[in-house]
Amino acid sequence: MAADVTPVPTRWVGPLRLSGDVTGEQKVPLATYETPLWPSVGRGARLSRLVDDGIRVTVVDERMTRSSLFIAQTAADAAAAARAIAARFDELAATVSARSRHARLIDVHTEIVGNLLFVRFALTTGDASGHNMATLAAEALMELVLAWHPELDYGSISGNYCSDKKATAVNGILGRGRNVVAEILVPEHLVHDQLRSTAARIVDLNVRKNLVGSTIAGALRSANAHYANMLLAFYLATGQDAANIVEGSQGISYAEVRGDGDLYFSCTLPNLIVGTVGNGKDLPFVDAVLEQLGCRAETEPGANARRLAALIAATVLCGELSLLAAQTNQGELMTSHLLLERRTAAGR
Template sequence: MKNHTINYAQIPMQSVGPFKLTGDLITDNLMVPMATYETPLWPSVARGARTTAHAGGIRVTLIDERMTRSILLQADHAGEALRCMRALKAQQPDMQSIVNQTSRFAKLIDTHFQIIGNLIYLRFEFTTGDASGHNMVTQAADTLFPWILQQFPTLSYVSISGNFCTDKKVSAVNGILGRGKNVVCETIISAKLCQRFLKTTPQALVDLHIKKDLIGSIVSGGLRTANAHVANMLLGFYLATGQDAANIVEGSQAINHAEVTPEGHLYFSTTLPNLIVGTVGNGKGLDFVQQNLEQLGCNDPQAKPGDNARRLACIAGATALCGELSLLAAQTNPGELMSAHLKLERSHRD
């Protein structure tokens, strides 16, 4: 077997901000690293960060967290499948004992199943500490599988993954049942600040949000998504912090909400129900990743298990909101988006 040298690609990276966050994470003057080839993304996110900081910051709320793996089994018929799943549901403490053999951080918190014909799609849901948890939950499921077959000999193995997880694919189930971190980010910006920093009005931005994010997503057949370009911010953030970049597939199923308050201010939020991040595991040992995690305050060895990853998720969500806010504001003004791209991208090439 030949040894292959690993070459690390150089992606342009820059820190943007400063960010001011409140709520579940209180921090100020935070600079956020983003790695991207789309260089106009940096000043755009920075504009959103600057605007929200002047407005009092972004309130971040962590709603839920879990990582999932679904296994696929087969029974003789649907009745037998249902009998086995009902019996299994009562054995969660026994299953946790099996999981404990694989990791001290993996905790089984729930199970869900779907029966299709004689097939059983069994979805395990775990908390995984500071890891995003892909491998952790797969190892736990791989250990649970033979135990389940021993308890229910009428069942048989089909696959360690049955796509009911759902991993790196667009789906409805992740938004409904949860996968990764569920983060809500909110800000309130006065009409004066909207005009000063975003060159728009609260009403213009809300109108565009309705017609673009909401109706446009319906027209396109979007699935549990109503945003402008969340994938852009997530990819830049993921690459800079050593995340599995393919998780932007489900991570970008985000939903914006905007309204004009009775005082005439702009209320704007971005909800990311499938935000998959971690501060330990593959990719985190690289020097630049370690430096970026330390810069974000997400590499604290004294933190309780899971706290570093929760902080990282809140910052990722806030970064997405800033990019959403800035792009939508730009698109309320004819020609602004394209002129910014031409100016910034040509200057970088020159």
Template sequence: MAISAPSSTPIPLKWVGPLRITSTALGGTEEISVPLATYETPLWPSVGRGARVSTLVEGGIRAVVVDERMSRSILLEADDAATAFAAWQRIDGSREELQSVVSTTSRFARLIDLHVQIVGDLLFVRFELTTGDASGHNMVTLAADRLMDHILATVPGVRYGSISGNYCIDKKPSAVNGILGRGKNVVTEILIPREIVERRLRTTAAGVEKLNVRKNLLGSLLAGSIRSANAHYANMLLGFYLATGQDAANIVEGSQGITRAEDRDGDLYFSCTLPNVIVGSVGNGKGLPEVEEALTRLGCREDRAPGENGRRLAVLAAASVLCGELSLLAAQTNPGELMRSHVVLERGAARGDQVQGESD
């Protein structure tokens, strides 16, 4: 089988903003634009409308990184269930020893937790590591490979099953990642005064709250969504991931998140919780000139302590999600607004017109 030389596929990209964001990951409050690469051209003015709202609110979007880790699970075969359980106890009691093994693979990798599941005579061990500014896929796989060798050499009665047992779980919908964590867990929130909700979003706080319950919560429940209640996180994450050199397939777990909207005496409290934002400011995909330019403009190539650039990038991604989610839900409270915007923007873009949309 022959593999052709690398080529490229052009994806339209625009910088949208600025967004006003307050976060310790940014060192305070910043106003900054973000890049979104997408074929869905209405996404830019939609996110832009949310960004404009953020600049009209004191402090803008407030973002908190509540956890960060990357996981890889190995699969071991045991002689029987009793042997698998004994191996579990042995592994769990050897965490300091396991960390010593991890430290030989990278100066940034650190084992922070492990979890085990037994199915018959099979043992699934999920290792969770911090990985500095990298998203960490390769880092945790290398660490898991060395940990596997160590376990096979020191724990009796177990054999190699697979370097990845899907209890990680990578690029597939699941409940476990939202519970245990995989990537950066970022919460973004904003409190929008009534006047801005009505004038800029052309809706009411009560309308957004009602739609969020009916669409994002009840609709997602009926659809059988897994730990996910949102309108379109995947759109903003994919655009941001492609523009900044991320592994785009990670929007599968990244888009599993929860939108909350509450009417507070006419003001709108709005939040987006994204437990699996998998991004890195270094690593594979970051050598392309366009990606380097994007990361530099975002301030994610500065000389900082390990992990700080990665957390900054995750906050910017999550804030972009909030802007797009807010704008879409506001549009969907009004009959016909969403479709009118798409028709005007997409047909106008096809003609090369300068069109105005939801961002105004």
């Protein structure tokens, strides 16, 4: 007998008003058991509709990586091989293009530890998140490198310098996934009326909590309040690999007071690993959601995934700003949670 399946509670929030690389207004789906997340993101979405340009989103970069591990006899052998591999980039790129319709090699980085040679291949992968595409490319590239350098031995198809589903520095420095910045400029009166705070108080809290607090906690290239909440809810609603919120939630919230009390607020998410094709994306409910998000358009490869990443970053900004504003007022966060969760429970 098939087990009963209970879907994760899902609600469409918004719409969000967007400008930059994505324009217009768009509702977004959030699948979560943390029901206060819906009105919190909703408050940020409402604020975006009151601002002329809404939330401006910029897709800075996109790539997927796989790091292969080779074993040399000595560090000198590994270093020589690394130089030779870098010098033959065009041949590596041609090998990838010949094997795949969508994968394109764009960068190679090497690291040497003792006699171990780590080669990090970076590729664009169209509208796919690219995990499997990058692994298939790395297999072909490893075969080529081992043929060029019989002095090297196979170590592993993945040497953890990628780095997949782990909180590391390398992804933020060299890039993995879609790198997206979402930003908003909120006039002083809206900060007061909609967020019940001031720009100065939000800026101070962001420095003291997100920057200083995260630093003393030992955060790794990360300074935010709760990116993971919005990411998981969005990932579950759109058929993404939810484990990628590990590196996806590594991001930085930044705020400034501008003019006579206006608030500039931004969320930078350098490691958004998302796609609109691939595993899980053909499920009926996922397909319907992506269609409603405008991520099923027949356009250039990668455009749908970039749109999805931009929508996710804007959603993160809505929830992040709403939470920070609430925490500038003593007692507001807990009062809101209790009120919203009791209301939800009473409605069941």
